[in-house]
Amino acid sequence: MPDGALLLQTCLNAIYAASYLSLIAVGLVLIFGVMRIVNFAHGELYMVGAYALFWVFVQNELPFFLGVAVGIVGVGLIGLVMERALFRPMRDNPLGGLIMSIGVLLILQALAVQLFGIRAKSMPGPYHGSLELFGVAALTISAQRVVVIVGAVVLLGGLWAFLKRSRLGWALRAVALDPEAAALLGISIGKISMLAMVLGAGLAGAAGALTATIVPTGPYMGHEVIIAAFIVIIVGGIGSLEGAVVASIIYAFVHTFVTTLQDGVVADIVGLVLMLAVLIVWPHGLFGKPERA
Numbered sequence: 001m002p003d004g005a006l007l008l009q010t011c012l013n014a015i016y017a018a019s020y021l022s023l024i025a026v027g028l029v030l031i032f033g034v035m036r037i038v039n040f041a042h043g044e045l046y047m048v049g050a051y052a053l054f055w056v057f058v059q060n061e062l063p064f065f066l067g068v069a070v071g072i073v074g075v076g077l078i079g080l081v082m083e084r085a086l087f088r089p090m091r092d093n094p095l096g097g098l099i100m101s102i103g104v105l106l107i108l109q110a111l112a113v114q115l116f117g118i119r120a121k122s123m124p125g126p127y128h129g130s131l132e133l134f135g136v137a138a139l140t141i142s143a144q145r146v147v148v149i150v151g152a153v154v155l156l157g158g159l160w161a162f163l164k165r166s167r168l169g170w171a172l173r174a175v176a177l178d179p180e181a182a183a184l185l186g187i188s189i190g191k192i193s194m195l196a197m198v199l200g201a202g203l204a205g206a207a208g209a210l211t212a213t214i215v216p217t218g219p220y221m222g223h224e225v226i227i228a229a230f231i232v233i234i235v236g237g238i239g240s241l242e243g244a245v246v247a248s249i250i251y252a253f254v255h256t257f258v259t260t261l262q263d264g265v266v267a268d269i270v271g272l273v274l275m276l277a278v279l280i281v282w283p284h285g286l287f288g289k290p291e292r293a
Contacts (some may be wrong), residue, residue, distance in 0.1 A: 018252035027203035043222025049208025071209030081202025120218030237288025
């Protein structure tokens with residue numbers, strides 16, 4: 001492949017990686033921004049979304065997008081249960097909430113092994129073939145990756161509109177900015193926390209369902225994405241949705257290019273070095289702000 005075509009092809013691969021990583025990272029930021037809880041089970045919510053698609057699309061032979069919808073709604077309901085039963089009692093104990101999330105992580109992994117087996121599963125996508133771009137035969141992107149990119153843009157665009165133009169969105173942003181002031185204005189912290197958890201979990205489920213026909217689906221598939229998501233939210237600034245999207249793009253391009261030129265292990269190391277370099281220059285991340293005393 002000519003150097004120019006390789007460069008463009010790698011950019012296309014990076015755009016795909018940035019799409020699903022943005023969904024995961026934005027969901028994680030939503031949960032932390034409102035609830036101040038680091039959800040270590042977020043990668044497993046991504047995994048559950050993938051298994052939801054497997055159950056609907058492969059085992060029951062129902063439409064692909066129905067499987068995606070089941071992944072979003074089903075994982076969102078899991079998030080609802082987590083918030084009400086686990087995280088709400090730990091609202092004033094962030095360490096306790098973190099430990100609870102680790103417990104959920106282990107439970108979801110064990111359930112996945114019990115229900116579907118330990119071996120990772122590959123699924124055929126509903127759309128076959130590739131799209132040739134700019135008339136260059138060597139420059140292609142699979143139709144399924146286009147579905148992931150478009151799906152991520154639609155979901156993130158819908159979230160942006162919800163946060164900017166709806167009362168519930170304004171309330172969610174107010175709680176994330178200053179929960180005490182929001183409570184004085186009559187905003188229910190409990191209801192907004194529940195909303196944030198459902199939305200954040202649903203986005204993780206969407207990422208899992210959309211990518212399940214591209215990435216092998218297994219009980220431990222959440223490990224890699226949660227590490228990348230944590231790097232992204234630290235680079236972007238903890239609590240910043242805009243930072244999560246921008247950092248996802250930066251991380252995806254760096255990781256994809258290094259993987260193409262070297263290998264995945266070197267790319268993981270470079271990703272960590274990128275995080276450290278950003279924190280040295282901007283201790284609160286690219287878009288982060290220091291916590292108010």
